Amino acid sequence: MMSSVFGDIATSAIYQAMQGLWAEQQAAANNVANVNTPDFKAQDVSFESCLSQAITAGDPSQMQVTTAPSNAPADQTGNNVDLATEMVTSQKAGMQFQTMVDAMNAKFQLLSTAINGPSSAG
Amino acid sequence: MGLFDPISTAVTGVDANQTWLNAISDNIANMNDVTSTSQGAYQARFVVTAPLAGATGGTGPSSGTAAGTGSGVAVTGIALGSPAGVEEYDPTSPLADKKGMVRAADVDLGQQMTDMMLAQRGYEANLATISQAENAYQAALGLRV
Numbered sequence: 224m225m226s227s228v229f230g231d232i233a234t235s236a237i238y239q240a241m242q243g244l245w246a247e248q249q250a251a252a253n254n255v256a257n258v259n260t261p262d263f264k265a266q267d268v269s270f271e272s273c274l275s276q277a278i279t280a281g282d283p284s285q286m287q288v289t290t291a292p293s294n295a296p297a298d299q300t301g302n303n304v305d306l307a308t309e310m311v312t313s314q315k316a317g318m319q320f321q322t323m324v325d326a327m328n329a330k331f332q333l334l335s336t337a338i339n340g341p342s343s344a345g
Numbered sequence: 346m347g348l349f350d351p352i353s354t355a356v357t358g359v360d361a362n363q364t365w366l367n368a369i370s371d372n373i374a375n376m377n378d379v380t381s382t383s384q385g386a387y388q389a390r391f392v393v394t395a396p397l398a399g400a401t402g403g404t405g406p407s408s409g410t411a412a413g414t415g416s417g418v419a420v421t422g423i424a425l426g427s428p429a430g431v432e433e434y435d436p437t438s439p440l441a442d443k444k445g446m447v448r449a450a451d452v453d454l455g456q457q458m459t460d461m462m463l464a465q466r467g468y469e470a471n472l473a474t475i476s477q478a479e480n481a482y483q484a485a486l487g488l489r490v
Contacts, residue, residue, distance in 0.1 A: 241485075244481075245350075245351075245481075246414055248351045248477070248478055248481060249350045249351045249354060249414045250414040250415070251351075251474065251477075252350070252351035252352075252354040252355045252358075252474045252478065253354050253396075253414050253415035253416065253417055255355065255358055255467075255470045255471055255473075255474045256354050256355060256357050256358030256361070256417040256418045257358070257394075257396050257415070257417070257418045258358070258467050258470060259365075259394070259463055259467050260394045260395065260396055260418050261394075263418075266413075266415065268414060290413045306466075306470055310470070310473060313473075313474055313478075314477060316477075316481070317478075317480050317481045317484075320481045320484055320485070321480070324485060324488055327488055328487070328488060331488075
């Protein structure tokens with residue numbers, strides 16, 4: 224359990240979520256790069272439920288990013304990448320990442336206010 | 346986890362599709378090649394690709410990528426079509442043999458055009474990934490205290 228000012232659960236949870244979203248972005252990039260590779264199986268990244276459990280347990284850094292092959296039906300070349308799904312995943316991960324950055328900024332703003340006082344917090 | 350992983354992954358996809366487009370344009374450029382029957386015909390180029398290390402799935406970290414998400418695609422070689430081509434009857438050709446036959450390239454234009462569309466869409470999809478990842482980087486650069 225962390226209790227320092229800069230390593231509280233919120234900051235750590237946001238950081239872990241960014242890690243997970245990054246892996247999701249990377250997996251989507253890899254799936255798109257292999258959209259025409261025969262016998263390639265798309266990969267799905269999941270971290271949300273694990274992060275949720277880790278936050279409940281009090282230490283978000285326990286989160287594990289899990290990568291698993293997709294069960295989507297394959298085409299005649301043995302490839303099961305769905306371009307539309309990958310584009311949505313990539314877009315969604317990007318927007319969630321942006322939200323996490325905003326949340327981190329809000330957190331820093333609070334700290335800045337606590338350190339400098341409301342007048343210079345801008 | 347490398348800093349620019351998604352972008353370098355997408356770049357491997359752009360490169361692979363570029364190679365495919367090169368092969369297709371070569372095939373189309375040579376589709377009307379004719380040789381004498383004693384020689385081999387133009388052999389169509391087929392690009393062979395395979396996922397890069399760590400792309401085969403499973404859980405846990407692998408070769409330098411986040412949790413085994415793979416690091417893109419690689420062109421592993423160029424396969425060549427049959428040198429037999431198709432024999433055509435063209436007695437007026439200076440290359441024709443005693444029976445009036447010549448050997449023409451066996452390039453299926455319909456197949457090449459279909460492949461070209463696939464390669465083009467694949468190219469565009471990878472560029473879209475780059476632009477998505479770029480947006481995420483831009484957001485991360487906006488982090489400030």
